[in-house]
Structure formats: structure tokens, C-alpha cells
Amino acid sequence: MNRESAVNLLLALLLIGVPLIAAGMGEPFYVTLATRVVVLALAAAGLNLALGLGGLLSFGHVAFFGLGGYVAGILATHAFNAEPLFAGIPGTTFMPLIWLVAVAVAGLVALPIGAISLRTTGVYFIMITLAFAQMIYYFAISWPAYGGEDGLSIYVRNAFPGVNTAKPLPYFLVCLAVLMATLLLFRLVEGSRFGSALQAARQNGTRLAAVGIPPFKIRLAAFTLSAMITGLAGALYADLNRFVGPSMLSWQMSGELIVLIILGGKGRLFGPVAGAMIFVCLEYVLGGITERWQFFLGLILLVIVLFARGGLLGLLSGKARHV
């Protein structure tokens, strides 16, 4: 076992152990906090595929996160009010189905956005992805059917067969299982032919094209897959808070997803997990000390960007093989 695997194992044990202990001590708040870590890590793991492996600096991934959230909210609301969605299709509170729809919607929206944005590179790509996310944000605000600016409440957390999702610990375990499955998928993608092509596209697109693989297609596939994972995280996040609103589409959230990845370690398997742990801890600890915690978060982030590159995993387990 190399050093990075050991660190990853330690992080996974921490992630599972802390909520189990907290639940045993009758502290459900910490279980919810851990669920927040897991869901944010999942969202960032999606982005990590595009950003870490593919080098695609998407500042608009929050669009997919919010769409996933709205899918969960809208389906649950229709099921709750027993109104058909359209053409007689009913809403649902069945989580696996909601996830499937969230993933499909995120993918279908990501495909055209990616196809347009990936025609450009560098700063253009950053600005365009941000602009498209903002477009969906304004659409959600000005579309009154699903709450507009006020958002949608999910009155009862959606159901997963055989699990009482209303309780913090079972819901945490459901989210954790999804995260672990996704990290496994990330590892498989990274090691696959497709993953090698994607990383080659990051390092040198021209060379990749020269061996007969079109970088555009590879990048588009990665962008879409990454959006689908982030959309799934959005559905879980909406269920965690029992609420979805335009704040799940705001550009700050996009920035925070990137921050998570950088705090943890870009392109590393457990980077998003480590990043989400640090971020939620900072939020909780700093937020407990001062109302102005974002000021200090900004300072910490600035110091990290300027002086400490590589994130927590870079610090703990040394330089990544592929960077």
C-alpha cells in the first residue's frame, strides 16, 4: 500500500467513524454535518473529473448541482400534491428514480452547454460556463411555477427502499454509499483508456489529435459525465436540506466547489473528500467564532493559493504521479 492509499483509507475511516460515534453519543447534528461533507464531496468529485483529470476549469458546475436539486424538489412536490407532472406522468418520492432523472437532466443540459463552451479554451471557457450557470439561475428566479426566488420545500424526505431516510444516520449511510460508488467509478475512469485520453487532452490536445483521438469528443464526454455526478449530488443535497432554491444555483456555490477541490488536492481520488472535510470544518468552527467567517475563509484560501499548492493530499501524501 503506498502513502496515498493509506491517507485515503484514513480519510474514509474518519468519514465513517465520526458520524457513527456521534450517533452513538446521541449527537445527530454531527451526523447531519458529516452528511453535508459527503454530499459536497460527491459534487466536487463530479467536478474533479472535468477539472482534475481533464483540466476543464468549469465555473458553472453549480448549474448541474442546482438542476439535480430542482429535479428532486419538483418530483417530490408533484408526488406530495398528487398532481401529474405533465402528460399524466406522476411525481415520485422514490429516491433511485429521482437520482436517475436528476442524472439524466444534468447530462442532457450539460451536453449542449459543453458543446458550445468547449469550442473555446482558457479564460473564455471559464467565463462562458459561468454565464450559462447564471442563465439557469435567472431562469429559476423568474419562473414562478416552482417557487421562483423563494425556492421549494420538500416536506418529507424522499424514500429509499428499506431505509428510514428521515433519520440522520440512515440517510448519511445512503449518501456515503453513493459517494463510495462514485469514487470507485472515478478510479475506474481514471485508469481506463478514456481516462488516459482525457488526461492526455489536458496535457497536450494537439498530440492527442495527432494519434487519432479527437480531444473535443473526449472533453465533451468528460464534461457531461462530470455534470451528471454533480447533478446526482444536487438531488441528495436538496433532500438533505429538504429545500431547494436559487441559492443552489448561485455563482458563489460554483466557486466553493472549485475551492473544495483545491483544498483537498486537484485530480486526486480523495481530494474532494479531504476538501469537503476541511471546508465544512472551517465553516463550522469559524462560523461558531465569528459571524464574519467568510472574511477569514477568504484569507486562508488566499494564503493556500499563493503559498501552499497541492492541497491537503499533496501535503500528506506527496506529489501525485500524474501531475
Place this chain on the structure above:
Amino acid sequence: MFTALLIEQLLNGLQLGVMLFLMAAGLTLIFGVMGLINLAHGSLYMVGAFACATIAAATGSFWLGLVASLAAAAGVGALIEVAVIRRLYDRDHLDQVLATFALILILSEGARWLFGSFPLYLDIPRQLQGAVPLPGGGQYQLYRLAIIAVGFLVAIGLYLLISKTRLGMRIRAGESDREMIAALGVDISTLYTVVFALGAALAGLAGALVGALQSVQVGMGEPVLILAFVVIVIGGIGSIKGALVGAVIVGVVDTMGRFLLPSLLALTMPAAQATTIGAALASMLIYVVMALILAFRPSGLFAAET
């Protein structure tokens, strides 16, 4: 009556466009010369608005406030250039995005610390209150006309600065070859600070001018920043002319879309439905325009040849 309304909306669009130009010009200049993407540009807009509102409230003079907004934004701009931005020129875009994102957090939360969460209000100066008659009946706010005029004056001023003066020559030289101009004995780091402060001052000016139309509050800068990004993407990064054209396109399309789409849709569907759908579609219109322009010209209308 419809003509007057149409002219009024066109002028509103132009006013929005001009304000976006003030933001986009600074952004595109900073990107063109230093190769830096600056997310904190919206915060400098906010700094200008707060400085103007504070000084105008203390002295009773909008004009002193305006001077203060220029000075404060340029000062803060120069400060963060020396302290932070300077270290980012050789970094990749990811580091630039993150560091300037951190600056937004710091400046926004800092402003909330100093001024509180309640919005400040800024009065339109006495000399510019009132309205002027429009052809076709109807009136138009004199202050908004003044903003349009200021915007075009700044555009002309920037053109003269960049094409006719020694500083402009250095800026253009810095855009094309920074090693060479440094080798010729130009103090490149001072030049960068000056360009950054100039862009910051333009953003501060926009913030102060708009502050009198809307409320001055934390977070006012970021929506404008993102619109300015759309402007730059349409116009082509690094081009002042592109920023002007893009800004006018975005301003007019956005305003006219909000004005015309609901009435156009009302021809085919019930009025209440037309209003909601029209408003929702209008909010997406500029992004659709951006996507269309990019489909034909991936690097914008007036991309600088680099």
C-alpha cells in the same frame, strides 16, 4: 405613445450598456495586458459605490463622492495589485480564479463589516435631477442621459489614451511582448499597477454612477461582473472596441427583450402566461445571443490577434 416607450427602453438599454462598458473595459484591459482573469473586479465596483455614498452623505456633495469613488477604487485596486495580484501573473487560470475569488470573499465581508448589511442610498445630484422631453411624447431622466454621455466620453478618452499617449504606447507594447518592453527599460511592474488601478477606477466610477439609481449594498458587483464577462466574450478578450460594441449589444438586447418579449408572446397566448414566460425567456436572451455569436466566432467579434 408606443414610440416614446420604445425610445425610452432603447435609452435604458444604452445606459445599461454604457455601464457594462465601464466594467468590461477595465477587465479586458487587465486581461489583455497582464493575462489575468480578475473575478474581484465586481468588488471594486462595490468599493466605488460605497465610497461615493459615504462621502456624499458626509459632505452633501455627489461630485466629491464621485471623486472619492475614483480614488478609493484606484487605491484599493493598486493595493491588491501590489499585495496579491502581482504574484498571479505567472500562475495558471485556476490559481487566478481562486485567489480573486478569495479577494471577493474578503472585500464583500469587509464591506459588510464596515458598513453593515443594510443598503445605503445615494441621491442623484441636484444639477442632474429632472427629465427631458422625448420625441413622441414622454420624458426621460436627465441623470440616465448623463450616464450615457459619461460612458461615451470615457470610451473616447480610453481610445485617445491608448492610441495617442506614451502610456498607451507602453500598454500596447506590454500586450504584445512583455519581455521586450522590460528589456527596453520600461518599469513593467509599475506599468501593471497603473493599468490595474486604471481598470479599478473605471469599475469604481460605474459603481458610483449606478449607486444613485439603485441601492448601494454588498454583493451588488457580482451580477454586473458576470454580465461584463458576457460582454467580453461577445466582444473578444483584450479589445476595447469589442468591449464597447459587446456592452451596447448586451445592454440593448437585455432591456428590449424584457420589454418586447412579453408583449410579443401576448399575441399568441393569454396575457398572464405571456408575462411570466416572457420574463423567464427574456432573462435568458443575452446568453442565447452569446451562444449564437460564439457558434460563429469562437473568439468573439473583435478578438485581439494573439
